[in-house]
Amino acid sequence: MFFIKGRLMFGLDARFLVLVLLFLTSTRDPGIVPRNSHPLEEEICYNSSVPVDASGRHTPIPPLPRTKEVFVNGFSVTVKYCDTCQIYRPPRCLHCSVCDNCVERFDHHCHWLGQCIGLRNYRYFFLLVSSSALLCIFIFAMSALNIKFVMDDYGTLWKTMKESLASVILMVYSFIFFWFAGGLTCFHLYLIGRNQTTYEKCRRRADNMQNVYDRGCFGNFLEVFCTKTKSSRYNFQAYVQEETPMRI
């Protein structure tokens, strides 16, 4: 009785934990970089300090370079200008075509969650995937145990399966889902150990680029799990400011 009560409580706790992690991953700001409401090119063009030629017109300004070099850990990294957000993206930032936002430390856009996985929710995403894999193991083991108990009473496998059909379905379901969640957990453990994102992993394999963010396996795990999460760059509860039209 104590054993059954114990596994029931553990199962409920584990499911509650997975639901909390699902909520945190899908609702948290993944690290959206605010758009520039006054694009740099427009500011330069309409700035009164820009030289005026003999005919009274502003001297044409050359367009902004599409890329620029910044230094990360002593290595030169190329960052690109985002035409949609009108900013130079910080290193490891990418514009998500689904969310239409630039996201810091962009990992991937998760279509299951309908959310980008980035700097501020990657930790919760990994915990969600790994705890789902553990929950699958737990459900599989408990279903198998339940079938064994029923089999002790009924004797034959066919009668047992008819009597505990739910346990059989749960065993099949958790077995299939475990390969997905467990595989994803192993893949992200590998990525965390190398301090790479899914996007960087796919891109570096194509470009053969050097990983400038690698701090050693232990340092990489510390960075993901033990560093303070950066606060959001957006105040989602703030009132929308009315945009003042730019003077020409």
Ligand SMILES: [Zn+2]
């Ligand atoms: Zn962007």
Ligand SMILES: [Zn+2]
């Ligand atoms: Zn996205």
